[in-house]
Amino acid sequence: MKTFYITNKNAPHHLRFIEWTAIRCLVFNKDRRLIEEAFADSVGFAHFKWPQSYNLYRTKHSKDPAALALHELFLQIMDGSITNLDEFYHSLRTKVTHRKRGNALKDQVLRQAKQSATQQAYIDDGKAFxxxxxxxxxxxxxxxxxxxxxxxxxxxxxxxxxxxxxxxxxxxxxxxxxxxxxxxxxxxxxxxxxLTAHEATILRHTDKDVSKNAFHLYGLFKLKCETGDTWALGQLELCKELGVGRPKALAAANLLVKLKLIAVSEQGKRGTVMGKTTIYKRLQ
Incomplete structure (x- = not known):
């Protein structure tokens, strides 16, 4: 059986206890012997300490909404209000472990209110929503x-x-x-x-280094050149602009050429020093 807390030795005891209680009641019909047998190898006798830890947690956090919600969930399990594990885990997540606080909670309430008002307006107008x-x-x-x-x-x-x-x-x-x-x-x-289609293509490139460097380089071309302008850019300067080595810098430039965003107007001579200037023309 898949569990989130019971067999996790690093999980807080109050969460291990509430999950233990839920599974005992909802899966094993409150039978302590059956759940102890089911988790004998993974839990052993550790569960005997969890009720005390749970009560200690409640005492220390008596005014904490999450602790209050946790005990409310415990009572709902015991009185049968919670009828299945899906319902239990949903309540545990939304009310306890991932409970929204402060501004996040206010924003959520506001969004829900707006959505309800919008939905009612659509219903009143006979529109789908x-x-x-x-x-x-x-x-x-x-x-x-x-x-x-x-x-x-x-x-x-x-x-x-x-x-x-x-x-x-x-x-x-x-x-x-x-x-x-x-x-x-x-x-x-x-x-x-x-975002332009070419920019999307760059960002979706399978090689993330090429994608990042090419997007940066294209941004520099847009910053420095109007469409049709040229930029005399040596390989040494290209590497400095991108903060990467020569192979990665050239891969970025080659991708922009391949996408017809820039073109080589005048190629630097082969066999010359790394600083030999290549003139690029911005096409788009």
């Missing part, structure tokens, strides 16, 4: 990934259907699918407006 935050998040991530890739309408439809199948409990209506597609399309449009 997608309220699944996970589905929306995965849709926008996919849009970021596919910006400047010339993805087809058919591929978009297949992608969105796949996301709905994976992250939504039920199929979306035709109107809701249109809303989801508009979310995807708006994000793609925004990403393509903020």
């Amino acid at each position: 997608v309220s699944n935050n996970k589905l929306i998040s995965m849709t926008t991530k996919a849009a970021v990934r596919l910006a400047h890739t010339d993805v087809s309408e058919v591929q978009i439809s297949e992608l969105l259907q796949s996301l709905v199948s994976e992250y939504n409990p039920t199929a979306l209506t035709s109107d809701e699918m249109d809303v989801l597609r508009s979310i995807f399309t708006r994000k793609v449009t925004a990403m393509e407006a903020s």
Whole structure:
């Protein structure tokens, strides 16, 4: 059985205790003997110390919302309000281990209030609305990934259907699918407006060093040259500009040439010193 805390010797005892309690009640029908047998090899007698550590944690953190939520979760397990492990782990994560605090909590509450108001406005107007935050998040991530890739309408439809199948409990209506597609399309449009296709190609290069150096070098060309201007750039200066050695610097320049962002106007002579100047022309 997969556990997060029980068999983790470095986990806090109060978390090992609450998971032990949840599994004992929800999996082994509160039978202490069965759970002890199940974890005999991995836990042994260590669990006998956990109730005392749990109570000590509650005493030391009597005003901590996370500690209060932890004990509320314990009571819900014992009275049967929590009925399965998925529900238990969700509550443990959202209310205890990853509980939002301070400004993060205020921001979350504000976002939820805005979303509720927006959803109600759409309902009042008879318009479709997608309220699944996970589905929306995965849709926008996919849009970021596919910006400047010339993805087809058919591929978009297949992608969105796949996301709905994976992250939504039920199929979306035709109107809701249109809303989801508009979310995807708006994000793609925004990403393509903020980054050129060539810049996206550079950043997606499989060699991360080449990607980083080429993106930096292209930025320098845009900073120093208008389209059509030239830059007399020796290999020594090129290396200094990028802060890398000759092979990596030349790989970056060659990628920009390959993408037709710059061109070699006048090549430095072979066999000369490293500082021999090459004249590059900015094309885009």
